[in-house]
Structure formats: C-alpha cells, structure tokens
Amino acid sequence: MRRQWWIVAGLAGLVWLLISLQPILTPFFVSMVLAYLGDPLADRLEAWGLSRRLSVSVVFLLLFMLLVLVLLLLVPTLGRQLGQLVESLPAVLGWLQDSVVPRIQALTGMDLSTDFDQMRQALMANWKETGTFAATLLAQVSRSGLVLAAWAGNLALIPVVTFYLLLDWDRLTANLRASLPRQWEPTVRHLAVECDEVLAAFLRGQLIVMLCLGVIYAVGLTLLGVRFGVLIGLLAGLASIVPYLGVIVGISVAALVAFFQFGEILPLLGVIAVFAFGQLVESTVLQPKLLGDKIGLHPVAVIFAVLAGGNLFGFTGVLLALPVAAVIMVLLRELNDRYKNSTLYDAAHNGSQDEESQ
Structure with a gap:
C-alpha cells in the first residue's frame, strides 16, 4: 500500500512539474x-x-x-x-x-x-x-x-x-x-500497442483526411468562382476534426458568400455539390483506408478535449488535447474490461467461474 502511495505522489509531482514548466x-x-x-x-x-x-x-x-x-x-x-x-x-x-x-x-x-x-x-x-x-x-x-x-x-x-x-x-x-518493472511490462506493452494504433490513426490518418477535405473544398469552391474559396475550404477541412462540423460550417459560409456574390440559386447548388462530393470521398475512400474504427472518439468528447486542453495549458493544451484524449480512451476501455471481469461488477458470475476452474 505504501508503494502505491509513492507512485501516486510521483505522478502528482510529475503533473505539477509539467504545469510549472508549461511555458x-x-x-x-x-x-x-x-x-x-x-x-x-x-x-x-x-x-x-x-x-x-x-x-x-x-x-x-x-x-x-x-x-x-x-x-x-x-x-x-x-x-x-x-x-x-x-x-x-x-x-x-x-x-x-x-x-x-x-x-x-x-x-x-x-x-x-x-x-x-x-x-x-x-x-x-x-x-x-x-x-x-x-x-x-x-x-x-x-x-x-x-x-x-x-x-x-x-x-x-x-x-x-x-x-x-x-x-x-x-x-x-x-x-x-x-x-519498466518486469511484472508490468506485458500489460504496459499491450496498452502501448493499442495507444499507438489509436494515435497513428488519429495523428496520421485524421490529419491526412482533414488535408484532403480542405483541398477538395478549396479547389471546388475556387473552380465555382466563389470568393474566399481557398480560405473557406481550408477552414472547413480543419473543422472536419469534429465529424460533420466541417461540412456544416463550410457549406453555411460558402453558401452565404456565393449568394451574396452571385445572387442566384445555381451557384448554391454548386456549393452543395462540392461538399457532397467531399463527404462521398471521405466516407468511401478516406475514412475506410486511413482511419477505420480505431479512433472511436465521440464528437462531444473531441469538443470537450480541445476546450479543456486550451483552458488548462493554452496553445500547448490544444495541440495535445486529442492525442491525450485518445490515450485516455484506451486506458478507460482497459479499465472497463477489467471492471466487468471483477467481483465488484458481478460477484456471482465470477464466483461460479472460479468454482468451475477448480
């Protein structure tokens, strides 16, 4: 028990040191x-x-x-x-x-x-x-x-x-x-592999998805002749870090700019077609090839992680918010699996398993 308290104290000291050295x-x-x-x-x-x-x-x-x-x-x-x-x-x-x-x-x-x-x-x-x-x-x-x-x-x-x-x-x-302590090494390595898969899917996959969507939106809006097409397209690509937020923000701003610029309905249909094509490419090509189902971060969790990271650690927190959230998600998933296999969750079921093993 004393050793566990030393570990908790060490982790608390590490967090305090990181906060102190944040600048x-x-x-x-x-x-x-x-x-x-x-x-x-x-x-x-x-x-x-x-x-x-x-x-x-x-x-x-x-x-x-x-x-x-x-x-x-x-x-x-x-x-x-x-x-x-x-x-x-x-x-x-x-x-x-x-x-x-x-x-x-x-x-x-x-x-x-x-x-x-x-x-x-x-x-x-x-x-x-x-x-x-x-x-x-x-x-x-x-x-x-x-x-x-x-x-x-x-x-x-x-x-x-x-x-x-x-x-x-x-x-x-x-x-x-x-x-690492030898008794911890297999568990830590297992968690590290899962965290690496999630981080790789997010940092490499999600960034490439955002970049591709930004390019598709920017090129499409520019070809339509919409003013600020590159700016709107890239901002919509960046906002795609939250599912559906990029297309909602991008199509709203682009439609408003196109209507104000042309005053006709046909350019609005072109704007809708550009973002529909981007969503089609994302759902059929980019997401299956680059991300799959490895991230699993809920959109609300994404928004909360970015806001919490920025509020706690400023720009550094924004940079690290989603990677840290992905790692926390893996750890919580592991804790949930262990909890459901424990006597705290179902004492009768686990007791019967112990009797069968004996």
Whole structure:
C-alpha cells in the first residue's frame, strides 16, 4: 500500500512539474509529435538499407520542401483572401441589414432593425479594436528584444529537438520498455500497442483526411468562382476534426458568400455539390483506408478535449488535447474490461467461474 502511495505522489509531482514548466515545453511537445509522425518513414527508409542518420536527413528534407511549398503557394493566397474578407465585411453586414433583416421581420413580426444595428456597430468596433490590438502587440513584440528572441529561440528549437528525437526514437522507446518493472511490462506493452494504433490513426490518418477535405473544398469552391474559396475550404477541412462540423460550417459560409456574390440559386447548388462530393470521398475512400474504427472518439468528447486542453495549458493544451484524449480512451476501455471481469461488477458470475476452474 505504501508503494502505491509513492507512485501516486510521483505522478502528482510529475503533473505539477509539467504545469510549472508549461511555458517552455511547447517546442518539445511539438518536436515529440513531429518525431512520432516521422518515425515510420525513417524506419522504412532504414529498412531499405539507409543508415538511421541518413534516413532522418531524408525525412527532414521532405518536410522542409513541403514547408517551402506551402509558404510559396498557400500563404500568399490565404493572406490576400483574408484581407479581402476584412474589406468586404461592412458591405456584407449592410446587405444583411437591408435585405435579410426586413424579410425576417415580415415573416416573424419582430422588430430586429435596432438590435441588428447595435450588433453591427459593436462588431465593427470590436473588429477595429482587434486589429489595433494585434498591431500594438506586434509592435511591442518587435520592440522587445527579449520576447522576440524567445519566440525565435522556440522556433529554432523545434527542428533541432525533432532531429535528435527522431534519430534516437527507437533507442529511447527500447530503453523505456527495458526500464519498466518486469511484472508490468506485458500489460504496459499491450496498452502501448493499442495507444499507438489509436494515435497513428488519429495523428496520421485524421490529419491526412482533414488535408484532403480542405483541398477538395478549396479547389471546388475556387473552380465555382466563389470568393474566399481557398480560405473557406481550408477552414472547413480543419473543422472536419469534429465529424460533420466541417461540412456544416463550410457549406453555411460558402453558401452565404456565393449568394451574396452571385445572387442566384445555381451557384448554391454548386456549393452543395462540392461538399457532397467531399463527404462521398471521405466516407468511401478516406475514412475506410486511413482511419477505420480505431479512433472511436465521440464528437462531444473531441469538443470537450480541445476546450479543456486550451483552458488548462493554452496553445500547448490544444495541440495535445486529442492525442491525450485518445490515450485516455484506451486506458478507460482497459479499465472497463477489467471492471466487468471483477467481483465488484458481478460477484456471482465470477464466483461460479472460479468454482468451475477448480
């Protein structure tokens, strides 16, 4: 019993230490995720005859080329469309006030003009304040050499730490497994395999699904000529981390933009077709091939995990929320199986099994 209390105290101390060091842990957590994602590719290159160091270097070269490609092709387009969205916001609000609000008033008999006008003024004031705050914050960061150096240091740490973690990943996991108490090692290894399957399905599979959906939505909306098509498509792909949230948000925003832009029904049908095609590809190709039924996180659990992680640990918590939730799900599933096989759950059934075994 005393040993168990020491284990609980040690875990509590570890949690306290992680909370205390949270401001400096972000680059290390990001590096761990990147190393975990890149380890299977490095292992495959190593199996083809390359050395571990050369395999890791090839993985880093591929990641660097992908990052450069995204920066060159995607970031300018997103920045331009985001600027256009900011410029068109007053016109959109004016159209809603002049066209949509009177129709709602005619149908419901409610006077919404005053409330909407106040909401519009508050939104525009807050939007301007947000822009001013962002500009002020950027100016302060630029003037503060210490803060700027900390940001640059964290960014520079990520590739360095990722390289060394990826280089020694197999050795680190082997040493961790060898240090476990022998009576715990089979159980821990079994749970680790299940956690790895869930994490691999989520981190590799779900990210690829989100990326593919974002590309499908962005290309489809751009071909239709919808303004902000790339921005809406990628945001809908990111929102697809919660099932059906991406298509609901994306089709709502895209339909509103298309109707405001064209004023016709036919573009709305095109928007619906784009998102329907994306859902068809996801359900028939992406989900079965990349995810299967390994994750099993309920949409409500996904939302709660993201909000709880962000509230407890900020940006680091958002990054780690879903992987940690997936691991907790595996542990809870194991506890549930053990509970149902215990005398606490069904003493008569387990007692009869013991008598039969005797």
